[in-house]
Amino acid sequence: MSTIVIGAGLAGLAAARRLQASGEEVTVLEAQPHVGGRTRTVRGRFLHDQPADLGASFIDLGQDLILQVCAELGVRLTPRTELFPRDPDGRATAASPLRNPVVLGGRLLDPAERDRIADEVRTALDASPPLPTETLPAWAARARLSPVARRAFLAQTGANPVEEPWATQMAHVEPLHIGTACWMLADGSDSLALALARGLDVRLEQPVRLVRRDGHRMTVETDSDSFTVDEVIVATPVKPTLRIGFDPVLPEWKVGALTATPMSQGGKVVAQYARGREIKERLGLAAMSDGPIGFLWARPVGPEDTVVVLGLVPDRADGVLHDEDRALKALDDMVRTVTGVEPQRLAGIVQDWPGEQYAGGVVSSLDGDFPRLVSLLGAAVGPVHFAGEHTAELWATSMDGALRSGFRVADEVLQRRRTREGRLSRTRRLSRTR
């Protein structure tokens, strides 16, 4: 039995690896000239071989699958960190991120004001418990947050999930399930994809245009080649999936689920600065703002007192994401405002995820109808299987979710093989009897 996997992101690579380990014939087709999908890392642009993670960054406590896979493949992590201080009673809530440095309208809130705002939000969370589906602005209004607290509270949507407030539901931030103990991949976030891809047949720069049924088999067509196989795994993000032709047409429920799953619109700006120790120390865990850089944090200090600083850039339709100079300058400004250090930028890169046709956005926004949506997105259509962070039953939208979906879909293919073998052997038995 043979399988084509479309997409060499974490989901596709995990699926291919498991299938190959089970003795299946697998080929992975990747549209881009590199593996890793939205865990892309650029090397060689920063001094001292420091990686620039343009996509996924963090692994969180509880994401056991990715932790185990890293252990198995010898992929190393950075020292453990947190992304924010906890509330005074030790809990991590939607108020906790406000205990980091907060920049509103370009001004850094002084620590006393910031803590007062965080306390106000925490009191409101206890007094008016949010519904998981309530949007952030709806809850902030219902809970009667003061104008400044409301503004600060809404700013956190720029951090997670790099989305606009109206589209973000309280389940994302309360209770806070990420950032209490987390790690980055020490050699860059694509180091896991590179390790997974080792030994697999991955064909780069092969964007798939059409998946069609060909008698009892499936044919997958790229711009230059065509592959006929038994099973197809579509491991592309939501939007790129909508750019692939399917013959026969995908059923209504599948198209409906895909179009009901927007992707968060934003990007990342990454730069390396001198005076690394000073910046890292003054920045603390992370900072957030309602300006062009929604969220800011730093990697561990690198050689010769350099540091790589990462900023999330929600697409506020102000042109920043589409203008490298402005985006890097916005990062400099944020570093200066938060740390007081005059930034000396050594190099920088901007990544606009919605602008890439093979990404379409940062991650899926599954707020709409979880978990019904996820189950529809992940359900197979005959021999066509669907994987990706948006199809994960646990830790959707993360690297861990992508891996989970890849393993799930590999098991689906193996299950179909066993069913088919059963059918074949029964036929053989019947033929012999006759």
Next chain:
Amino acid sequence: MELITRTPTSTVVVGAGLAGLTAARRLVDAGSEVTVLEARDRLGGRAHSVTDSFAEGQHGDLGAELVLRHYDSLIRTCGELGVELSDPVFFERPDTKPDETSLEGFLDEGRIIVDGELLTGEAFREVDTEIRKALRNAPLARHEIFEQWTRRARLSPRARGALSGVLRMAVQYDPFQTDGQHLVEGRLGAVRRIVGGSRRLVEALARGIDIRLDTPVLAVRQSGGRVTVETESGETISADRVIVAVPPFVVPTLGFDPPLPATRIGALTSLQRASGGKVIAQYAEGDAVRAALTRGVFSDGPINIAWVGNPYVTQGPAVVSGFLCGADRQFLESDDAAVAGLDAVVETAVGSPVTRIAATRKDWTPDRFALAMGTTLPAAQRGSLAAQFAFPDRRVHFAGDYTVGRLSGTMEAAVRSGERAADEVLRRPGRMQLAEIDSTLVRG
């Protein structure tokens, strides 16, 4: 005998766009007390005409503009209010056959730009033949994503380019974001405009209504049979009913107490935004521009369609509207890129250089009281989504173009939804107090 004699005495309408104003007008005409709260410093929402920089008092519509033949409620309302509609223009080819769809009707020589060139002569015939053959051999399914169809039907890059403007014109989405329902279900037919711009209708609807501008609403709270609307400035207004007539993406930014049901929020936040807007310019070569662009010119570039916005003005300069949406909306972020894109389309269509007198642009995406041009509900779910959006939540009613299935994104849908919401309010009986029941109904 009238069965119900009393109607709710007071209603607050949130939003003075076409939907809210239509609802308010109907309620006031029925004798209800109505207050309209509008966040902006102007009326009309996404029906917004500007004249500021244009010569000879001409205008441009930065938002809704077209009046199609089946917009019955809109046309009737215009008639009742004395708002003049223009003579029709036909975007589809005049010789479109009765059984042809809009998509086939838009296949017109000299009106589609691919790679900066108008498709004419042999080049047009090749594309025309290819697309017609593809439609015959691999018919576009009602729910199929348009880009997926172009792959399934194996269209050439040139044919895909030719159709990119056509599809984006119909829905203001990138081809991978939407199905082709509007291109294969029926025809566009006669297209009219409101003479003087959409604001003429807005002004007529608003006459005599108590409207408070610059009053953004923060929260809507229901308790004890009353609804209280709280504004951002901290003021509260109580009423029997509230009609929330704001765009779909603005609904989740308002506070509701009790919170809106999970299903409604889920449906709202899963909608795709038609992101982008318009660039509008006035050109001195009025006659040449009218000749080339009155019936619209499609392009595969950032401008998906450009048309003369005031075709009923037959002399002097001409005003041309160009649409930008999807990934190309980033051209609206800079002062020059959008206008340059429009100039290029106009010059290609006219076939000679043109003189721009004035220009303006509007990106509805970062506009906090719109957050998008609007939404087109997907064919597969449009009925169920619209029903969900239109459904009242106790004493809070909802109006807006997105609450009307197939017509979502049109002025007609806004008007219909306003009429429906007003009727909902009017048919609910007024609240009877305990003392009143005891004194008038109970046998002593």
